[in-house]
Amino acid sequence: MTREQEAAVINAVLDGDVNAYEYLVKAYEKNVYNLALRMVGNSEDAYDMSQEAFIKAYNSLHSFRGDSKFSVWLYRIVSNVCLDYLRARNRKATVSLSVENDDGEDVELDIADEASSPQALLDRSLTRDAVRRGLQALPPDHREILLLREIQGLSYEEIADTLDLEVGTVKSRIFRARKKLCAFLIKDGNIPDYVSSSKLRGGDLS
Amino acid sequence: MNMCEYYQELISRMLDDELNNQERKVLAEHLSVCEECAAVYSAFSMLSDTVANDLVEPPEELAEDIMAHIRRAEMRKRNQREQRAKRAASRQIRNIVAAAACVAVLVAAVGGVSVVRNLRRSNAVYESRKIESSSGTTAQGGLVDATVLAPTPVPTAAPAPSSAPVSQYTAPAAESNDNGGLGSIIRSWWGGDDGWFSSPAPTPVPTYSVPQITPPGYGSTVTPEPYAPQVAQSEAAPIVVIPDTPVVTETPVVTEAPVVAETPVVTETPVVTETPVVTETPVVTETPVVTETPVVTETPVVTEAPVVTETPVVTENPVVTETPVVTETPVVTETPVVTETPVVTETPVVTETPVEPQLSMAQPDTFSDAFIPENSFAPEGMAGTPGMDMSFSALPDFEEAPADFAAVSAVSYDFSEQDCTEFVNAIFGLEEETADDAQSVQTDAAAAEANSGAEQYLSYIDKLIATEQLVPVTLPEELLPDRTESLTFSHEGFKFSLDIRFYGEQMCVLGCDGQGQQLCFMSDMSAEEYDTFVKDCLLLNEVE
Structure with a gap:
């Protein structure tokens, strides 16, 4: 859907054509759902978050000025919804994983333990599960920015717009998110051989 | 930040396609010599691919649920808007109704003013003892107000000279015609219309009129006459009335009275009967002409009086019954004679007599009498007989009539x-x-x-x-x-x-x-x- 088409659909919705909004839902539900899924870590919550995000987007559509792509505006809503949810949610039992932060200090990564059962790991693709768990272990802001980049394909500038950050901050935060995710995978022992050097295997990812 | 970290950041940006050519060249040179950064590049690439490609299909019902939720919300909003609109509309209607009510009140107030005027007029009529006959006619076979003499002769019972003042109270002419006081009872179904319950057409403004009896039976036409302001003067004593009498004179209507005679008048006669007064005036009797006139015309006023005085005469009422004299009405034509009413002037004599009893009897129609003889239910047109009213107005008790009586009784819808x-x-x-x-x-x-x-x-x-x-x-x-x-x-x-x-x-x-x-x-x-x-x-x- 081009921006012109988006604009036409949005105008139709604003003119009272509720059904027109379905075009937007259909166009972005997959990305929204996956973003929510990676953000909250489970399909049920992802479903709820996706629904809430689309409804919020509909109710706030009149405030969409068209300065950016609708997708960017929509992802911001999804991110905020998920972050609000994550903040409100009392996370279940977690295991700690110490990771060095940007300042060189050890910071504990929150990792959901529900997927940590050996049996589950065996049932899934090791790498994919490792990445998912690694994403969940990342701090929300890092996870969010990384997902916007990797799943939604937003440019740094768009991410900066979405998250109301400086482009430089986006660059560095994405880089750190990736480093932490790699550190998680290394420590979790799920770094594929073909990507691991002796240094990486040793966990030297500073 | 060491050099490798710098290059690793370039690796991250390169994966996001955020490097320029110069940076790409520098990074490529570094990766070719740095094993560790090459490994990082491989790791970041793997993560990006994994994350980017690890997309799952959303539940099929997601979009449907979202749209259903939105549609329900929209419907609720629409209903709320409609309800608000309805409430607003109902408020507007209420306002309009209220405004209309206000207008109605104003109109009623204006009407009330006219009623008050009528009241005053009717009071005047009272005083002047003039009879007014109401007239109401419908376009087609419509109701026509007419005053008809009560068919039934008033009880011959001898008048009790000392009748209660109440009985003396006479209903204003206006009442009998417009309102239907006891006198109005006489009003009845208008033959011409074949109506059931009939009463004289409301005559808001007491007009001086004399019924014009048309064909025998029912159907008399009232000819409203302009009211004589002089009446006002009569407020005082009945005596005063006397002077008003002239007014009566004005009532050419009276003249018409004779007509009544023609009519089955007989019926109405009762009223006439009242006239016994006339009877009193032997002259009248004698003078056919006089008869006509005096009789009804001034009747009310004078009548009463005379009655009293001559009470005995009353006894003679039978004579009254003889009203036939009236029948001779032909004289009526001579109506002018009536003008002679001055006879009434003689009324002073009447003053002397407090013959109320006769009033009751002679004028059963009269509201004042509160006397409702069985015969009172006469065809319409009986009420408001000029003569009747006149005689009643002569009663001294007249002044005791309720202040608002005329106004109330003048009401008609x-x-x-x-x-x-x-x-x-x-x-x-x-x-x-x-x-x-x-x-x-x-x-x-x-x-x-x-x-x-x-x-x-x-x-x-x-x-x-x-x-x-x-x-x-x-x-x-x-x-x-x-x-x-x-x-x-x-x-x-x-x-x-x-x-x-x-x-x-x-x-x-x-x-x-x-x-x-x-x-x-x-x-x-x-x-x-x-x-x-x-x-x-x-x-x-x-x-x-």
């Missing part, structure tokens, strides 16, 4: 747009079935050669009486109504009128049955309920 059946049913609290019965009765009546809506309706009334849904009653002779009202409505194109009288909270309706006999029916509706009822009706009708 026109419900000619309403169906008579509905109205009567409402007043007598008859059930809906009755209305249906009425329909059937009408149908039967029509089948049985009922040739007019009036006849059909009379059949309906007769049936109500036969089934005792309406029970005629006879009002106590000494009972003085607190107020009276005249209502006009229609049925099947014919107009009718009803006299409503209130005795305290008790409400009575006067009208005629199928045989033309005027009857009185008690209504279960209280005065208060009636007022409310009429007010409701007035919302749809004009107040006269």
Whole structure:
């Protein structure tokens, strides 16, 4: 859907054509759902978050000025919804994983333990599960920015717009998110051989 | 940050396609020599691919649920908007109704002013003892107000000289005509209209008029005459009235009186009877001409007086009965004679006499008398006989009449747009079935050669009486109504009128049955309920 088409659909919705909004839902539900899924870590919550995000987007559509792509505006809503949810949610039992932060200090990564059962790991693709768990272990802001980049394909500038950050901050935060995710995978022992050097295997990812 | 970290950041940016050519070249050179950064590149690439490609299909119902939720929300909003709009509309309607009510009140107020004026006029009439005859005629076969002499002769009973002042109280001429005071009882169904309950058409402004009896039986036409302001002067003592008498004179109407004579007048005669006074005036008797005139004309005023005085004469009432003299009315033509009313002037004599008793007898129609003889239910047109009013006005008790009596009794409503059946049913609290019965009765009546809506309706009334849904009653002779009202409505194109009288909270309706006999029916509706009822009706009708 081009921006012109988006604009036409949005105008139709604003003119009272509720059904027109379905075009937007259909166009972005997959990305929204996956973003929510990676953000909250489970399909049920992802479903709820996706629904809430689309409804919020509909109710706030009149405030969409068209300065950016609708997708960017929509992802911001999804991110905020998920972050609000994550903040409100009392996370279940977690295991700690110490990771060095940007300042060189050890910071504990929150990792959901529900997927940590050996049996589950065996049932899934090791790498994919490792990445998912690694994403969940990342701090929300890092996870969010990384997902916007990797799943939604937003440019740094768009991410900066979405998250109301400086482009430089986006660059560095994405880089750190990736480093932490790699550190998680290394420590979790799920770094594929073909990507691991002796240094990486040793966990030297500073 | 060491150099490798710098290059690793470039690796991250390179994966995001955020490097320029120069940075790409530098990074490529570094990766070719740095194993660790090459490994990082591989790791970041793997993560990006994994994350980017690890997309799952959302549940099929996601979009559907989202849209369903949105549609429900929209529907709720729309309903709320509609409800708000309806509420706003209803508020507007209420405002409009309120405004209309205000307008109605203003109109009523204006009407009230006119009523007050009428009151004053009627009072004047009172004083002047002039009789006014109301006239009401419908366009077609409409109701025509006419004053007709009571058919039944007043009881010959000898007048009691010391009758209670109350009895002396005379109803203003206006009342008898417009309002239907006791005198109005006489008003009855107007033959020409074939109406059932009929009463004189409301005459808001007391006009001086003399009934013009047309064909025998019912049907008399009232010729309203301009009221003589002089009356006002008569306020004082009846004596004063005398001077007013001239007014009477004015009443060429009186002249018409003779006409009455022509008429089955006999019927009305009662009024005339009152005139016994006339009788008194031997002269009158003698002079046919005089007879005419004096009689009715001034009657009220003088009459009364004379009566008193000559009370004995009263006894002679029979003579009155002889009114036939009047019959000679031909003289009437000579009406001018009437003008001679000066005879009345003689009234002074009357002053002397306090002959109230006769009043009651002689003028049963008179509201003041509160006397309602059985014969009082006479065809319409009987009320308002000039002579009658005059004689009553002569009573000294006249001044004791309720201050607002004239105003009240002058009230009349026109419900000619309403169906008579509905109205009567409402007043007598008859059930809906009755209305249906009425329909059937009408149908039967029509089948049985009922040739007019009036006849059909009379059949309906007769049936109500036969089934005792309406029970005629006879009002106590000494009972003085607190107020009276005249209502006009229609049925099947014919107009009718009803006299409503209130005795305290008790409400009575006067009208005629199928045989033309005027009857009185008690209504279960209280005065208060009636007022409310009429007010409701007035919302749809004009107040006269």
